[in-house]
Amino acid sequence: MAEERHICALLRQGCGGCPLLETPYPEQLRQKQARVEALLGEFGPVSPILGMEHPWHYRNKAISTFCTGPGRRLDSGIYAAGTHRVVPVASCLLHHPALDEAVEAVRRAARLCRYEPYQEDRGTGLVRHVLVRHSRATGRVLVALVTAAPVLPGARAFVSKVRELCPQVETIVQNINPRRSSAVLGPREKVLWGRGYIEDTLCGVRFRLGASSFYQINPEQTEVLYRTALDGAGLDGTQTVVDAYCGVGTIGLAAAGRARRVLGVEFNPSAARCAAQNARANGAGNARFLCADATAYLQGMAARGERADVVFLDPPRAGSTPEFLGAVDRMGPERIVYISCNPETQRRDLRLLAGRGWKARLLQPVDLFPHTEHVECVAVLAKIRGGGM
Numbered sequence: 160m161a162e163e164r165h166i167c168a169l170l171r172q173g174c175g176g177c178p179l180l181e182t183p184y185p186e187q188l189r190q191k192q193a194r195v196e197a198l199l200g201e202f203g204p205v206s207p208i209l210g211m212e213h214p215w216h217y218r219n220k221a222i223s224t225f226c227t228g229p230g231r232r233l234d235s236g237i238y239a240a241g242t243h244r245v246v247p248v249a250s251c252l253l254h255h256p257a258l259d260e261a262v263e264a265v266r267r268a269a270r271l272c273r274y275e276p277y278q279e280d281r282g283t284g285l286v287r288h289v290l291v292r293h294s295r296a297t298g299r300v301l302v303a304l305v306t307a308a309p310v311l312p313g314a315r316a317f318v319s320k321v322r323e324l325c326p327q328v329e330t331i332v333q334n335i336n337p338r339r340s341s342a343v344l345g346p347r348e349k350v351l352w353g354r355g356y357i358e359d360t361l362c363g364v365r366f367r368l369g370a371s372s373f374y375q376i377n378p379e380q381t382e383v384l385y386r387t388a389l390d391g392a393g394l395d396g397t398q399t400v401v402d403a404y405c406g407v408g409t410i411g412l413a414a415a416g417r418a419r420r421v422l423g424v425e426f427n428p429s430a431a432r433c434a435a436q437n438a439r440a441n442g443a444g445n446a447r448f449l450c451a452d453a454t455a456y457l458q459g460m461a462a463r464g465e466r467a468d469v470v471f472l473d474p475p476r477a478g479s480t481p482e483f484l485g486a487v488d489r490m491g492p493e494r495i496v497y498i499s500c501n502p503e504t505q506r507r508d509l510r511l512l513a514g515r516g517w518k519a520r521l522l523q524p525v526d527l528f529p530h531t532e533h534v535e536c537v538a539v540l541a542k543i544r545g546g547g548m
């Protein structure tokens with residue numbers, strides 16, 4: 160693993176984006192490995208964490224919050240840790256460079272159009288944040304300008320300046336967020352230019368990404384994570400697969416080429432719609448995506464006596480529910496593949512499954528978020544039936 164040290168001036172200004180930046184990367188990996196072993200070691204040996212060769216500029220998404228900078232000039236950056244004070248950011252060691260270039264183009268275009276930064280405490284001003292996404296497959300960028308009000312004066316001039324300054328930009332949307340809350344995106348969106356989305360490819364599958372789509376932010380390591388999960392599932396084209404908590408269908412669609420049938424369950428309606436669209440766009444006729452609560456849906460499947468050979472679950476940080484895990488157990492799959500971004504809730508859930516006879520065949524941590532405290536872990540489980548595996 161290459162040991163490179165980077166100095167970041169933003170750390171001294173209170174930026175909380177990379178709390179481990181001053182810890183050498185090999186040491187970060189040792190700490191994450193030790194943490195996963197302490198939490199999950201009771202279920203079996205934990206494989207060595209899969210880290211990045213070059214753990215820099217891996218992020219494919221950035222959010223920059225507008226503020227008033229020196230000389231009362233519009234600027235933008237990131238909130239200082241634990242505050243609502245914005246630290247101006249021109250470039251970040253974690254962002255793909257195209258993201259910083261796009262944000263700089265937006266800042267310059269916004270100054271030219273004389274947009275006023277939104278003031279949270281007073282509720283005045285227009286522009287709140289800019290969200291940018293980069294496609295590793297195409298190199299193109301989506302820009303979403305988040306405004307407090309629906310009218311964007313000089314929208315055409317804004318669009319043409321951003322395009323002139325940053326030719327990688329492929330589409331520009333305006334997201335309208337009038338709410339006085341810390342949520343970045345609001346409920347309404349207008350396409351100012353282009354298609355309103357970009358496309359990226361993950362594990363050979365094409366995905367459509369809008370401003371609000373949930374999509375893993377480290378594409379290189381996401382492929383490592385999904386490959387680990389798919390290989391662990393032992394798919395050979397004959398299995399019925401459930402992809403629970405499926406987001407825009409990334410795991411299910413990556414599995415579809417190696418499965419007989421895939422059923423994805425996701426409770427966010429826009430993500431579930433995207434998953435269905437992604438299935439059509441990739442010609443995955445064997446994949447179906449439903450908008451439902453994963454617990455309620457799996458309980459229904461178990462009650463109807465429906466079976467699955469492999470169940471993938473990738474729940475949010477809070478983990479799954481005892482009812483979901485009980486239903487999966489009753490459905491009698493050959494494997495459960497549990498992907499988690501929180502080993503603490505994963506331990507709670509694995510204990511419940513261990514109590515029903517499920518054993519870990521693989522516990523594989525993957526570093527999706529270098530320089531932060533987060534760690535993902537794939538647990539592949541099989542049930543001991545009649546004393547053997």
Ligand SMILES: C[S@@+](CC[C@H](N)C(=O)[O-])C[C@H]1O[C@@H](n2cnc3c(N)ncnc32)[C@H](O)[C@@H]1O
Nearest residue numbers: 404405406409425426427451452453473474475
């Ligand atoms: C960690 S993300 C995983 C998404 C996807 N597997 C991926 O890798 O991109 C968790 C997903 O679970 C969804 N979710 C949260 N609670 C849910 C529930 N009770 N039922 C179904 N989906 C849920 C969220 O909307 C989110 O898309």
